[in-house]
């Protein structure tokens with residue numbers, strides 16, 4: 001038996017091999033994953049994770065790849081995606097239970113349809129509910145953790161655990177959920193609000209996003225975290241005169257300096273060159289060491305030396 005058939009025997013859906021991760025990231029870059037699987041249900045997911053635990057097989061959970069930079073060499077392990085089969089959503093009396101492969105946009109839209117208020121500022125943030133919780137996604141003063149009550153996580157020991165939001169350490173674009181923990185389900189609680197106000201608030205958030213971000217181009221959102229709440233990484237990069245800087249097919253957005261966009265044929269190396277350019281120029285000019293917001297996968301070394 002080889003590794004592929006071992007994994008295939010555990011899941012109903014086909015296990016893909018050498019799957020280009022450029023297909024699964026909004027940057028549109030990234031080499032192949034050795035294996036890629038969409039578990040059809042919790043039983044399959046659990047079996048795969050237990051297998052990884054017992055055999056020391058490396059794995060990584062991907063959402064919609066909207067905050068992810070994958071190396072040009074790809075990933076020598078198993079990618080697990082919940083985005084096809086883990087998308088159920090129940091809403092009742094202000095309580096929402098969502099599987100985490102669901103898109104965040106759908107969660108926000110369904111909240112709106114149910115006259116529930118809280119998540120409006122997140123309208124337009126791409127990605128899955130799972131990715132949003134892991135990253136503590138936020139916009140215009142709201143973070144997803146503000147409305148989270150509880151999650152279910154599974155790891156490679158096969159242990160299924162409920163964690164209350166208070167048990168998770170959330171901060172700006174960060175949670176204490178580890179890379180081995182897969183969030184499968186989340187419970188939120190929202191208050192009822194005025195339907196017109198909720199819709200207006202969503203529209204406003206979308207309009208602000210359209211006005212300030214290059215959403216018509218391939219990117220992974222903000223590359224760096226803001227060093228302080230009153231000091232934006234994009235401002236610092238702009239002050240260094242770097243808007244429009246290019247490396248191969250990658251460009252520091254002319255619209256928002258904290259976004260690097262793929263203008264068509266960028267590689268991960270092109271993007272890394274611009275990340276380094278911005279990091280070092282900001283460090284030299286302001287003495288500030290920017291911290292990456294995007295997650296990286298498949299790199300042997302730190303991408304900022």
Ligand SMILES: Cc1cc2nc3c(=O)[nH]c(=O)nc-3n(C[C@H](O)[C@H](O)[C@H](O)COP(=O)(O)OP(=O)(O)OC[C@H]3O[C@@H](n4cnc5c(N)ncnc54)[C@H](O)[C@@H]3O)c2cc1C
Nearest residue numbers: 063064065066067126127128130131132134137138183221
């Ligand atoms: C145009 C654009 C605009 C953006 N604007 C914003 C913004 O305003 N605010 C903001 O916060 N972000 C923003 N982002 C970044 C991104 O949308 C968020 O970080 C998003 O929440 C990532 O979700 P994802 O499913 O794509 O995760 P991925 O990028 O696939 O993964 C990100 C991390 O989450 C982990 N992960 C994914 N799913 C799970 C799971 N089920 N269990 C455990 N871990 C998991 C991954 O392992 C990885 O570490 C933007 C991105 C783009 C492209």
